[in-house]
Amino acid sequence: MSEVHEPQTLLKIEHLTHRFGGLQALTDINVELKKGTINGLIGPNGAGKTTVFNLVSGFYVPSEGSIVFDGTTLNGLRPHKIADLQIGRTFQNIRLWSDMTVLDNICIAQHSRLGFSLKDVFLRTKNYKDREAQIHKEAWELLEKFSLADSALDYPKNLPYGIQRRVEIARALSLNPKLLMLDEPAAGLSTSDLDGLINYIKWIHETFGITIWMIEHQMQVVNTLCDSIKVINFGKELAEGTPEEIQKNPAVIDAYLGNAKIVEDAQKPFEPIKIASQSRRPQKD
Template identity: 60%
Template sequence: MPLLEMKGVTQRFGGLQAVSDFNISLEERKLIALIGPNGAGKTTVFNLISGFYQPTEGQIIFDGQPTAGLRPHQVTARGIARTFQNIRLWHEMSVLNNIRIAQHHRLGYTIWDAFLRTGRFTKSEGNIDAIAWEMLEAMDLKDAAHELPRNLPYGLQRRVEIARAMSIRPKLLLLDEPAAGLNSADVDGLIKLIRWIHDEFDIAIWMIEHQMKVVMSLCEWIKVIDFGSTIAEGTPEEIQSNPVVIKAYPGDDTI
């Protein structure tokens, strides 16, 4: 059974059709990419999977169950985590608390438990702390645990965002342009990090990315969309030589 299926998914915003008849079957532990020119509809696809939008038409099935009607936090609880093109961290909270807060769906206690400091509250908070510190260590962020994210270099902020997503123990990690804004050294580090996450945690990863160095270094399969419609899909080698894809990226010799 595929981990994620999208069948005939279409998304309209008034008279604008952002995604048209989108289909994909993503197996467990795969590492794939969704690419296309700016405005092609890539982030809309991720927003549909994440529950930010409900498709106008079609069906999304994750881990054997439809996601129709689920809110974003419910999708997250099912095992889908994501990052965003523009880093979204709480800059007034420490790195540690940024990761802890991702566990809100696992709290398991009431406001009265928190007020009275019951055993249920203490146990739940202890588990959350343990998960957060484990992820900080795994992502080499322990030294930054008590720093505010805004005081960290951009590359480390991106790592914190990925660590926060990974702290929910996802089955599928969605990365929306993880290399955006990174310098060449940070991009090399990102490639190593994503490869390590994929191997270490044995999860599926689906990324949107404009830097072809990242895509071609990591991905087993690439799907290409333009104006909301699929124009090609295949291995990195097939995509690099596809004339339809090359035409969609005028003047870009990295394809």
């Protein structure tokens, strides 16, 4: 009989506590994410969900507790160092460079992998030219995979909101992350767009095989995608379990899922869509 191996732990958070001056935003939060899983972090507005993401990303330093990613302690590391460890994230409010093309937004995310110096840039050395060409090639390939090649030369500010969301996710994936953190990916999307988003995240997970951790209020998205869900309220843990367990948990229903519309939305099925596009990659002479 073949031996069954449990998925390895990728991210482990223990006794995470954070204070903003005299305000205690988080108290004794514990999280364990297994490699290759999709996980949810939910709770009412102001529960502290984005604060958890900001602590993992290095924007804040924990007041107490530890954050260990793939064997490396993240406490005190700067955001760019954490990104170098292959953690990519998006934000609740889209943070794209609006006056740079979609292609340039993807390319600039590769700063940690440039492989050339400022001197190379000024002298336009062969190393600089070769690396620039490689980065552009990889960016085009990523945009083609994400069906964004048609928008590669457009400015994000001129694109529909849903496309901007996809660009931000593609930029995070350009880091070749082991962990992708999505902060409310459905924020601002219409109800009709949710099915497409669900299909899109499923495709990312299946194609890249990465661990995904998402904050989301749309329970239809969370329940369809997540293997495990952590619920926090007022900065403290409230519950953890499968989507089915969370939906039936009395404390969660009382604190978060009691709204009839949220419960109704959580039960809606989704319709897969086909991802396809034509490339606008400039043709070589």
